[in-house]
Amino acid sequence: MPEKSGPEGTARDGGRSGRPRPTGHDVASAAGVSQATVSLVLGGKWEGRVSARTAEAVRAAARALGYRPNLAARTLRLGRTRTALLVVPALTGDFFAAVHRGAAEVATAHDFGLLLYPSPEGIGTAPDPFASARTALDGVIASSMAPEALAALRGEGEGLPLVMLDSDEGACDATVNVDIADGMRQVAVHLREMGHRRVAHIAAAVDSWTFAVRGRALRETLRAGGGEVVTAERAPLGVAGGLEAATRALTGGTGPAPTALVCDDDLLAAGALKAARRLGLRVPDEVSVTGFDDLSLATAVEPELTTVRLPAERVGAAGMEALLAVLDGRRVETTGLPATLVARGSTGPAPDGAAR
Template sequence: MPPTGPPANPAARHPTGRPTARDVAKLAGVSQSTVSLVHAGKWPGRVSERTVRAVNEASAALGYRPNQAARQLRLGATRTVLLVVPALSNPFFGALHTGAAEAAARRDFSVVVFPSPVEAGTERAPFASPFAAAHTALDGVLASSMAYESLAELLTTTGPGPGLPLVMLDSEPGTGPPTVNADVAAGMHALTTHLLDLGHRNFGRLVPTIDTWTFAARENAHRAALDGVSGTRGTTARTRFTVHDAAVAALALLDAADPPTALVCDDDVLAAGAYKAARTRGLRIPEDISVTGFDDLLIATVVEPELTTVRLPAHRIGATGMSALLDLLDGHRPDDASLAGELVVRASTAPPPPAA
């Protein structure tokens, strides 16, 4: 017969004063492995609810608490995952971390954040340091906006085996590990189409020197939108990821013999640099030149006029990515995910000025 709960007079406590899982199993009339399944939360579909109640009642009667540290060592699990981001100063990654941490907490996991020093994505592995030894205290890795090759020596995407399970965020799909991305191509296409509908045909592009999938996808989507409209032309300036450098690059575009009527920036930070360049040349936004950004960071509503941009769901990317990683740890490979962004039209875009 299935167990009905602990007897009225529970057995004496363990001689050391700390009851064990074996004591609980004996009192509940079940196997020790059943006790472990119940306390690990892995009983659904394997143990009846009646048995679960018996185990919990026996545990309460004996004052038993699982030794989590010992259990983690035994199972090779610490319930800790690593989140690798390019920088902590960018608000996009702050929101991404918040979403990831909330999703992890719902499943009793902790998150450690590591800012990778690699700007270009493949120059060196972010773990080529004494920090590399810490991977033995981790269960998995969530890495954002990086090249997979920079992690490949340390990690594995197949779950059990050498290394660590990995899920990539804002990274190229099809490289091996599961990915969770914003649909940046659709966002850039919508943004470029918005400018085309306003009548712009001469475009300047501010793109980062960082060589990652997400910026390549934005560039390809911008060019594809222009290819569908006759008479369009554009010039690209590459810049480091700072307001000052973006302003210098934007000045070069504005000083051209045939300057653009719209500056399309791959990030709101670069757009802030474009604003500085426009003011330096005495140009009004949007009367003389339109400016757009990407990401919808806080700076987009701080600049004047407020910035037309594409809002990316950073919080949801972090949460979805963490859920995918924890599913991978449970032995289920998640599908790649692409989350829609949103075009946010504000006051920085208008029809181009009349030709002189």
């Protein structure tokens, strides 16, 4: 006869192990604390009520026992599912995989589930994957989403709490951004200091806030230092797009060719390196190339790519932390994270006679 399951999850593990599932009482006994303290710590409500040392003792006891809280009972008690949805454009590259790792680590530490939804359309309008099951979620973290997608994700009327990553969207509960503009300014200053005045922008053919910011910061910084963007070639994100756009930039003009190609991401920059090589141009002696994101690809190409490093895991972690704060009713300020230029072998001084 199957054993009964109590409210704290005392059933045996589905008959698989034959061992009783550890309970909150077991964790409390192992840590030498009350069950109320266990609930506070594992529910993420301990700060200001329990010492950090006690909280770590509770977590250590839970790990040692293999304790997992009864989420169904908790949902009934708190009115929450403790589940969040992370919407990203794609998982084809390092960046959003790292965003997911950062968010998942924070979610796990707070006993939250994290559902991942890579939009099949890439960066753009995302269909709502939970239109008929909105109550299964406590909130949404959305990265690089088109504005039209927000209505679907939040629902009509009182929608789900929403944290946006990499956006200036105002109709959300919190925003987490990397200082993209400063990252591109660092690229422009780096090139300017090496004598580059004629720059081509290999721009992502994506209408989103993050890429608009990159283009604007590049133009303004170059102009302030006496340089210019002589052409902006839009391209689909990817190596092939970068190859075609960079070829146009290097061969399509009537005046002097640009001495540097500034690319909106590392995949485009890899294509730009291929374009230079196919045209017989030496990088960086005859043309410099920069990327953005600092993917693993940046050190796989030759020469290694000068690029802008974005703290992807910190973005995901900050997004999850912001959502938890929103759910707890705490005030959330816009989070800003730094971008860092990483200079490598794909950039060098402008060719002789190019600076003016």
